[in-house]
Structures are given as structure tokens and as C-alpha cells.
Amino acid sequence: MKSKLKPYIINTVAIIFTYVILILLMQTGIINSYYEGIVISIGINIILATSLNLATGYLGQLALGHAGFMAIGAYASAICTSMMNLPDLLQLIVSILIGGIFAGIFGILIGIPALRLKGDYLAIITLGFGEIIRVVILNMKITGGARGFRGILPLTSFNSVFWITVIIVLIIYTLINSRHGRAIISIREDEIASEAVGINTTYYKIFAFSLAAFFAGIGGGLYAHYYTVLDPASFGFMRSIEILIIVVLGGMGSLTGSIVAAIILTILPQLLLDFSDYRMLIYSILLIIMMIFRPQGLLGKTEFSLTKLFKITPNNKERSE
Amino acid sequence: MALLETKDLGINFGGLRAVGDFNIKIEDNQLIGLIGPNGAGKTTVFNLLTGVYLPTEGSIYLNGENIVGKKPYEIVQKGISRTFQNIRLFKDLSVIDNVKMAFHHKMNYSIGAGILRLPYYWKEEKEIHEKALDLLKLFNMEKLAYATAKNLPYGEQRKLEIARALATNPKLLLLDEPAAGMNPQETNELMKTIHFIRDKFQIAILLIEHDMGLVMGICEKIVVIDYGIIIATGTPEEIKNNKKVIGAYLGE
Ligand SMILES: Nc1ncnc2c1ncn2[C@@H]1O[C@H](COP(=O)(O)OP(=O)(O)O)[C@@H](O)[C@H]1O
Ligand SMILES: [Mg+2]
Numbered sequence: 001m002k003s004k005l006k007p008y009i010i011n012t013v014a015i016i017f018t019y020v021i022l023i024l025l026m027q028t029g030i031i032n033s034y035y036e037g038i039v040i041s042i043g044i045n046i047i048l049a050t051s052l053n054l055a056t057g058y059l060g061q062l063a064l065g066h067a068g069f070m071a072i073g074a075y076a077s078a079i080c081t082s083m084m085n086l087p088d089l090l091q092l093i094v095s096i097l098i099g100g101i102f103a104g105i106f107g108i109l110i111g112i113p114a115l116r117l118k119g120d121y122l123a124i125i126t127l128g129f130g131e132i133i134r135v136v137i138l139n140m141k142i143t144g145g146a147r148g149f150r151g152i153l154p155l156t157s158f159n160s161v162f163w164i165t166v167i168i169v170l171i172i173y174t175l176i177n178s179r180h181g182r183a184i185i186s187i188r189e190d191e192i193a194s195e196a197v198g199i200n201t202t203y204y205k206i207f208a209f210s211l212a213a214f215f216a217g218i219g220g221g222l223y224a225h226y227y228t229v230l231d232p233a234s235f236g237f238m239r240s241i242e243i244l245i246i247v248v249l250g251g252m253g254s255l256t257g258s259i260v261a262a263i264i265l266t267i268l269p270q271l272l273l274d275f276s277d278y279r280m281l282i283y284s285i286l287l288i289i290m291m292i293f294r295p296q297g298l299l300g301k302t303e304f305s306l307t308k309l310f311k312i313t314p315n316n317k318e319r320s321e
Numbered sequence: 322m323a324l325l326e327t328k329d330l331g332i333n334f335g336g337l338r339a340v341g342d343f344n345i346k347i348e349d350n351q352l353i354g355l356i357g358p359n360g361a362g363k364t365t366v367f368n369l370l371t372g373v374y375l376p377t378e379g380s381i382y383l384n385g386e387n388i389v390g391k392k393p394y395e396i397v398q399k400g401i402s403r404t405f406q407n408i409r410l411f412k413d414l415s416v417i418d419n420v421k422m423a424f425h426h427k428m429n430y431s432i433g434a435g436i437l438r439l440p441y442y443w444k445e446e447k448e449i450h451e452k453a454l455d456l457l458k459l460f461n462m463e464k465l466a467y468a469t470a471k472n473l474p475y476g477e478q479r480k481l482e483i484a485r486a487l488a489t490n491p492k493l494l495l496l497d498e499p500a501a502g503m504n505p506q507e508t509n510e511l512m513k514t515i516h517f518i519r520d521k522f523q524i525a526i527l528l529i530e531h532d533m534g535l536v537m538g539i540c541e542k543i544v545v546i547d548y549g550i551i552i553a554t555g556t557p558e559e560i561k562n563n564k565k566v567i568g569a570y571l572g573e
Contacts, residue, residue, distance in 0.1 A: 004443075171436050174435065174436045174437070174438055175432070175435060175436050178430070178432070178435025178436065178442065178446075179421075179424075179425050179428050179430065179435060179445075179446075180432050180435055181435070182418065182421060182422055182425065183422070183425055185411075185414070186411055186414075186422045189410075189411035189412060189413060189414060190409050190410070190411055190412070192373075192405075192409060193405070193409040193410065193411060194411075194422070195392070195393040195394045195397075196371065196393060196394075196397060196402070196403060196405070196409070196486075197397060197402070197422050197423040197425065197485060197486075197488070197489055198394050198397035198398050198402075198423065198425060198426040198489050199394055199422070199425050199426070200392075200394050201394065207432075301413065
């Protein structure tokens with residue numbers, strides 16, 4: 001029982017430590033509001049990348065429309081906030097949940113036709129979906145069309161992003177290490193074998209995919225209430241690809257990989273702001289180098305583990321590697 | 322009532338009648354061999370029984386219930402599990418995780434309980450962890466529990482696939498050429514293991530074997546098919562002396 005608790009204690013300490021450090025750096029002004037924005041972007045990108053990892057890394061279904069779900073979440077939550085008047089934190093939580101639910105519903109609607117079949121239909125369908133969503137938003141009145149959606153209350157703060165990111169990552173992590181997560185992984189490994197051991201693969205495919213969409217919607221909601229302005233152009237195909245690049249770079253099937261890659265790929269463009277025209281070029285080169293030297297991504301399918309770093313006997317019940 | 326009974330089961334692929342007029346009866350705890358030359362339709366029979374293919378005609382009764390049209394995973398849950406001619410493991414996962422997958426439908430904790438790691442999650446995970454180890458022990462594989470499945474020697478992979486199929490708790494186990502690619506000594510051991518499994522788990526086994534000599538030793542009943550049609554059914558003795566069977570094998 002004791003050794004079961006140890007990883008929890010270590011990870012809880014690590015999370016609180018990170019939080020306190022960041023808060024201190026902000027209060028002392030070492031992290032100014034510009035850097036704070038980067039930290040918030042990192043959090044949102046972690047949410048987007050880990051959720052896409054659930055669909056692409058763990059379930060094994062290539063999805064090319066994650067920005068579409070993000071957009072649905074962003075607009076739905078922004079509209080929600082504009083129509084309600086709750087206390088700030090509660091409003092943010094209600095709005096992003098509604099954004100997530102909308103995105104999740106679209107995930108189910110797309111997942112049902114695309115995932116009932118075996119094979120890579122999802123890539124094509126999500127690709128089309130992402131573009132359709134963008135065009136629809138561009139032409140709707142309630143979303144502000146091409147002028148964008150303005151005047152969203154700035155409800156997203158460092159605190160809310162930090163803790164929501166932590167919660168989402170933890171949910172995905174514990175899910176993946178439960179029987180339901182095993183079922184999801186089995187589909188990636190061999191869908192026919194998965195069915196042959198009694199797993200309802202269609203159900204788990206749709207579940208994992210729509211949960212990924214739900215979290216992407218929440219990411220979008222946080223984004224909306226941080227930037228306060230939404231422009232349909234920022235949810236295009238390239239955004240989906242950027243999220244995918246984070247996942248591939250970090251390792252398909254590694255949450256810690258996605259986190260590390262999200263940090264790197266959020267900071268890097270800021271450092272290279274002068275070269276912003278070449279951002280996609282830099283990404284591409286990075287990817288090519290990666291594919292040559294480390295095709296499985298930074299961490300492959302393994303997780304970076306503090307517990308292991310401190311040489312604590314791993315709990316056999318974990319899928320520890 | 323028989324455990325499994327098929328009535329005029331058949332399937333066409335385009336113009337090809339891969340299996341036709343297939344009538345078979347399997348009783349509880351019976352060990353039956355399904356033999357026939359390459360391409361005779363043996364694997365197709367398995368795919369029909371497990372719901373991978375939808376038959377073009379006929380019906381399949383499991384404990385009296387017609388299971389035609391049920392999804393493969395539903396049929397597993399009703400008690401038929403199988404192995405594949407070309408081993409299908411979860412290659413990148415550990416041996417024990419391969420087995421744990423097959424307990425999925427017997428477990429009860431909800432998605433929420435799994436995410437929140439409620440006591441029920443720990444209890445069930447502990448249970449299946451032990452069950453999986455026990456099963457691996459039966460196959461002398463407990464030392465390999467944390468090895469990656471794809472790194473196992475071929476014979477061990479075959480055994481793991483059988484262990485995994487057993488973990489689903491079947492009433493009827495379908496083994497598709499489990500001895501393929503094994504040397505004579507491994508094959509011998511495997512046949513003993515199969516016999517042992519049948520007695521230990523009290524289940525019926527339908528065993529496909531390309532080489533008819535192998536099954537003669539352990540099966541009490543043998544079904545021979547050729548060109549998708551049953552050409553003989555009987556005890557090993559009867560089959561050995563059946564002219565049609567000899568013809569099918571010599572004519573191969
Ligand atoms: N999905 C399929 N589509 C078309 N033909 C098939 C299919 N599955 C099996 N067949 C054909 O059915 C026949 C029987 O195949 P199979 O059952 O694999 O034989 P066996 O297992 O006895 O060697 C073969 O002629 C094979 O080509
Ligand atoms: Mg075959």
C-alpha cells in the first residue's frame with residue numbers, strides 16, 4: 001500500500017513545486033506579462049497535444065482536424081460567456097465545459113461514420129471537417145464572420161490554465177492506465193485481435209476520439225478567454241498540423257513527450273520571432289531531422305517518470321516502462 | 322443440447338463457394354479436429370463462427386441461440402474465442418498486458434472509477450493481475466510476463482495467444498493451426514498442453530491442423546473438409562481408413 005502512494009506523493013509535490021516556482025517568478029517580475037502569455041500558450045498547447053495524442057498516439061487513428069474542435073470550443077464558450085453573467089471563475093468553467101461538450105458532440109458525429117469502418121478514413125474526414133468548420137464560422141453571424149469574434153471577457157488566467165492543464169493530463173494518464181485505456185491501446189496494436197478478445201472496438205474508438213475532441217474544445221475555450229478575440233483564420237489546417245507536430249515530436253503514445261514538445265515548440269517560435277516567416281520551414285526541418293534520428297519521437301511510447309528517476313521500485317501494476 | 326451446432330452454414334466470395342452445407346455439432350468439453358488440405362476452407366469456418374464473416378446461408382447455434390449477425394466481440398463475450406493462423410498479438414505490449422486485455426469484458430469498474438482510481442479500480446486490477454499471472458504460470462511463461470510480446474520466440478508467441486484466448490473465459494476455444502512453424506518437439510508439447518487445457522478448463526476445443534497425423538493422437542472426433550465441404554466425420558480410426566480422406570490428401 002505504501003509503495004502505491006509514493007508515486008502520487010512525488011508527482012503531487014512536483015506539480016505544486018512547478019506551480020509555486022512559476023508564481024514566484026511572476027510575482028518577482030522575472031516572468032513578465034509577455035512571458036506569462038507564453039506560459040499560458042504552453043498550457044493550452046499541452047491540452048491540445050495530449051488530447052490529440054489520445055486519438056492519434058494511443059488509439060492510433062490519424063486525426064487532422066484538431067483545430068476544428070478547438071475552434072468549436074473557442075466559439076461556443078465565447079458565445080456562452082457573452083450570454084451569461086456568472087462570477088468570473090465559475091463563468092470560465094461553465095463556458096469551457098460547454099465549449100468542450102459542443103466539440104465532443106461533433107467528435108461523436110464525425111466519429112460514428114468515420115470510425116465504424118476499419119482503416120484510415122478518419123484522416124480524410126477530419127481533414128475535411130476542419131476546413132468546413134472554419135468556413136462555416138467564417139460565414140455565420142453569431143461568430144462574427146471574417147471580422148472575428150471580439151470582446152470576450154479575459155477570464156483565462158495563469159492559475160486556471162495551469163490547473164486545468166494538470167487535471168486534463170491526469171485524466172488522460174489515469175484513463176490510459178485503466179482497463180478502458182488498455183482497450184484503446186489494443187485497437188492501435190491490432191484492431192482485429194482487440195475485437196477477438198471481446199473488446200467493442202467501435203465504442204472505444206468513438207469514445208477516445210470524442211474525448212479528445214472534448215478536451216480540444218476546452219483548450220479552445222481557454223484560448224478564447226485569454227486572447228479575447230477570435231479569428232477564424234487562426235483555426236485553419238496549419239493549426240491542426242502544428243498540434244500534430246507536437247505529438248509526433250514528443251512521441252505518439254507519450255504524454256510527457258507531448259508536454260516537453262509543447263513547451264519546446266511554443267517557446268521556439270518566440271525565440272525565432274524574426275524568422276516567423278520561416279516557422280513552418282523550421283518545423284519541417286525539425287520533423288525531418290527527427291524522422292531520421294528518432295522516428296519514434298523524443299520519448300517514443302514511454303513516459304518520463306520522476307518515480308523512476310528517484311529509483312523507487314516501480315509499481316508493477318502501472319504500465320511502467 | 323449441443324454447445325455449438327451449425328445448420329447448412331455456407332459463404333460465397335464472389336463466385337467462389339468457400340464453405341457450404343457445413344453441419345457440425347460440438348458437445349461440451351469435446352476436443353475436435355478440423356482438418357483438410359490447404360485452402361479447404363478451415364480458417365473460413367473459424368471466421369464464420371466468430372462473426373468475422375457473415376454467412377451467406379445457414380445458422381450457428383451457441384447453446385441454442387442463433388449467433389449469426391452478432392459482432393465478433395459479442396460472440397467472444399458469449400463464449401467462443403480463438404487464435405489466428407498468423408499470430409495476432411498486441412506486439413508492442415508486455416506479455417501480461419496481452420493477457421489482461423482479454424479480461425476486459427469480465428471487469429466492471431466504470432470509466433470514471435478508472436480515472437479517479439476508486440478502490441474498486443485497485444481491487445479489480447489486482448485481481449486480474451493475479452489471474453493473468455496464474456494463467457501465464459500454466460504455460461510456464463510467468464518469467465516472461467514483462468517481456469514485450471514481439472520479442473518472444475515464435476513458440477512462446479503461439480502459447481501467449483492461446484493464453485490470451487483462454488483469458489476471455491470461453492466455452493469453446495478455436496485454435497487455428499497452433500503448431501504451424503513449430504518443430505516436432507514443440508508441437509508435441511503443444512498438443513499435450515492443448516489436452517491439458519481442455520481438462521483443466523473443462524472447455525470444448527475445435528482445433529485446425531493442416532497435418533492430419535498430429536490431431537489423430539489427441540482428438541476424439543475429427544471433421545475433414547475439402548473444397549469447403551465436409552467429406553468425412555468420425556473417430557481418428559474411422560478417418561484414417563476413409564477412402565475420400567485418403568483421396569483428398571493424396572490428391573493434394
Ligand atoms: N475474404 C476472402 N475473400 C475471398 N476469398 C477468400 C476469403 N477468405 C478466404 N477465401 C478463400 O476461401 C478459400 C478457403 O480459404 P481458407 O479458409 O483460408 O483455407 P484454409 O484455412 O483451409 O487453408 C480459399 O480459396 C481462399 O482463397
Ligand atoms: Mg487457414
